[in-house]
Amino acid sequence: MPTFEKRLTKALTLLQSCKNITAFTGAGISTESGISDFRSKGGVWDRYRIVTYQEFISSHDARVEYWKMKRELYTEIKDAKPNRAHMALAELEHMGKLKCLITQNIDGLHQDSGSSNVIELHGTNRKAVCLECGKLWPIEEVQEWLESGETDPSCDACNGFVKPATISFGQSMPEAEMVRAFECVSNCDLLFMIGSSLQVEPAASIPREAYSNGAKLIYVNRTETPSDSLADVCFRENAGHVLGELVNMF
Ligand SMILES: [Zn+2]
Missing domain, CATH: 3.40.50.1220 (TPP-binding domain)
Structure with missing residues (x-):
């Protein structure tokens, strides 16, 4: 070289x-x-299990697990510049x-x-989206719901599942x-x-x-x-x- x-x-x-x-x-x-590479050693996929889109939409436990990961990672990324x-x-x-x-x-x-x-x-980690009606929230707002005890957030307009506006494994x-x-x-x-x-x-x-x-x-x-x-x-x-x-x- x-x-x-x-x-x-x-x-x-x-x-x-x-x-x-x-x-x-x-x-x-x-x-x-300071944002760790998902795939590298010590990265996100070393520390957490991958929750696929299909699991997310079909299982309460998977949604709880997924949001727990997102809550923990948020403290790591919210101040990144x-x-x-x-x-x-x-x-x-x-x-x-x-x-x-x-x-x-x-x-x-x-x-x-x-x-x-x-x-x-x-997609983006800065927003969350209702998978039913498409309503969007700033991620800060949904993180506050988690802080106050919510574990599987749902949409206040239609009761649909709320997910970060990212493309998950298994999602096109x-x-x-x-x-x-x-x-x-x-x-x-x-x-x-x-x-x-x-x-x-x-x-x-x-x-x-x-x-x-x-x-x-x-x-x-x-x-x-x-x-x-x-x-x-x-x-x-x-x-x-x-x-x-x-x-x-x-
Ligand atoms: Zn909705």
Whole structure:
């Protein structure tokens, strides 16, 4: 791998010459904000059992278990702040370079850092939704219900099950978001991937789709991905460091 400086220069040249950049982010961009990667060692799926969507809608006990996990994790994430990598992407958007930001994250940190064109493929942890009538609540409000003793919250309008507005295991991907995401990916001239190991779908397909439409690829991820060989530049360094440097050099 060429030196860090050489790779930075190459990435900078690509960012400067491209006009229609799409960013794609995964858990790795938020670890520097103190949010643990679900899949990594010590991550959420090491500490908690996965409650599938089917279990959630069919069992009171599963809903209680699920909300208990969400309540415990909330204390961990409620004060998380965007880091340099989130800020750098917001800056690229303000410069008119970054047209679209697709994320697998549910933490809302991209919006906190000032990005506005964000497509959340896995929904958001910032809201809860009634699975029956679609009523939405800020997650803070539902967390207060849990604090005051509720264990399986239900909708005050229709009595339906209330669930965080995230896409759970066993739940299908949101159709409108997927369509918008793939439109952005097929039309971009540079796909800037940060913090995904690209192991599962649709993550794995996103850079491949961009590549097959002639886009350049920049990867920033701590570990190897199955499509590193397609990328024009790969970084293994911390996302905050890499993106911070790149935006400073603009
Ligand atoms: Zn309802």
